[in-house]
Amino acid sequence: MSIVAFFIAALVAIPTLIFILQCLAAMGATWFTTKKTASTSTDDDAVYTAAIIIPAHNEQQVIAATIRSLLPQMGANGRVVAIAHNCDDETAQVARDAGAEVLELNEPDRRGKGWALAAGRDFLRSDPPDAMVVVDADTAVEPDFLKPLVTIAMQRNSPAQAKYVLHVDSDDADAADYVSSLAFTVRNAVRPLGMKLLGLPCMLTGSGFALPWSLAADAPLAGGHAGEDYKLGIDLTLQGNRPYFCPDAVVRGPLPRTKQVATVQRRRWSHSQLAFMRNELPRLLGDFLLHARLASFGLICDLVVPPLILLMLLQWVAMAATGIIYLAGGSQIPLLITVATCASFLVVLLAVAAVFEKKLLNRKVLLALPRYFFRYLPQYLAFFHKADTQWTKTPRESSAP
Numbered sequence: 172m173s174i175v176a177f178f179i180a181a182l183v184a185i186p187t188l189i190f191i192l193q194c195l196a197a198m199g200a201t202w203f204t205t206k207k208t209a210s211t212s213t214d215d216d217a218v219y220t221a222a223i224i225i226p227a228h229n230e231q232q233v234i235a236a237t238i239r240s241l242l243p244q245m246g247a248n249g250r251v252v253a254i255a256h257n258c259d260d261e262t263a264q265v266a267r268d269a270g271a272e273v274l275e276l277n278e279p280d281r282r283g284k285g286w287a288l289a290a291g292r293d294f295l296r297s298d299p300p301d302a303m304v305v306v307d308a309d310t311a312v313e314p315d316f317l318k319p320l321v322t323i324a325m326q327r328n329s330p331a332q333a334k335y336v337l338h339v340d341s342d343d344a345d346a347a348d349y350v351s352s353l354a355f356t357v358r359n360a361v362r363p364l365g366m367k368l369l370g371l372p373c374m375l376t377g378s379g380f381a382l383p384w385s386l387a388a389d390a391p392l393a394g395g396h397a398g399e400d401y402k403l404g405i406d407l408t409l410q411g412n413r414p415y416f417c418p419d420a421v422v423r424g425p426l427p428r429t430k431q432v433a434t435v436q437r438r439r440w441s442h443s444q445l446a447f448m449r450n451e452l453p454r455l456l457g458d459f460l461l462h463a464r465l466a467s468f469g470l471i472c473d474l475v476v477p478p479l480i481l482l483m484l485l486q487w488v489a490m491a492a493t494g495i496i497y498l499a500g501g502s503q504i505p506l507l508i509t510v511a512t513c514a515s516f517l518v519v520l521l522a523v524a525a526v527f528e529k530k531l532l533n534r535k536v537l538l539a540l541p542r543y544f545f546r547y548l549p550q551y552l553a554f555f556h557k558a559d560t561q562w563t564k565t566p567r568e569s570s571a572p
Contacts, residue, residue, distance in 0.1 A: 193365030333379030371469030375404035
């Protein structure tokens, strides 16, 4: 029984320790760096042309704000192209009125962001830019988003991922929504920053990534998988072009205000991430063993860390299992390892909140942790019954609060 207990302890300790290392590296960068973390070299005079591709399916409510956030950064030769893909609303006209070029496509048999990106890439072939940048229609970029992102992509001849975070934009938001915002920040900002400081690649996390045209021209974009961005980053890494994290480029989106929309979105994200853990880990492991590619090892480490809800569930189950085995006469060491691992995880998570999301450190939000856990846990567990890995449209909410 002791062997089983040590196996259970290791099963939980390995992903938790990777998570802790990522977070400590990110916090170290914040605490000890007196200037902004350099995301490019000192070649500030380089000028690159960029084309922004905005894949859009029925996004008339939000796309204008996205385009307005981009246009001031485009320069004389920049382009903003909205791909109105299988739309039955006014997305195309709203995008034109906001100042974007528009490509309208009606392909009912091709549903998903990947197909829209492939069409946008082909639209650019007659006059290709130096870099193609992807921004989702429901997000907005911060000032000075474009230059650092494109520069690092061009200098590294690799994908570059911006810091993509979600924020709570409703005054009457539930405290659990702030916990969700923290979880998203940890996944898309804190852990990638830690990987960057460790010299390892990040995942492509969705909105706000750039591809040099030399990669974009032949990149495997087409498809309807719910986690098309993750898949693209892994495919390019296996081709020898690992993604780089660019924390100086920031893109933001709103968290859903209603539980129904949040549940649909969470289900799609969680199932796609778990599917990639299942399907891509063997590919990355094989590549690492065959080619000793450090980038593949880095993505393996990142992928073995499950979503926070599942990681916490695994920790609790492991404590219970190792405790039962100890009471039945097994070794005490696996139980101590598991308890120490869980305690370290909680301390680091609170430290991350203190460094990156100070407004969340209040009693109301902390008390919402159990509600957040039980609200979304069924979405993760549903993966093992019926996985939802094909692209589905996340319902949009009215812009009014």
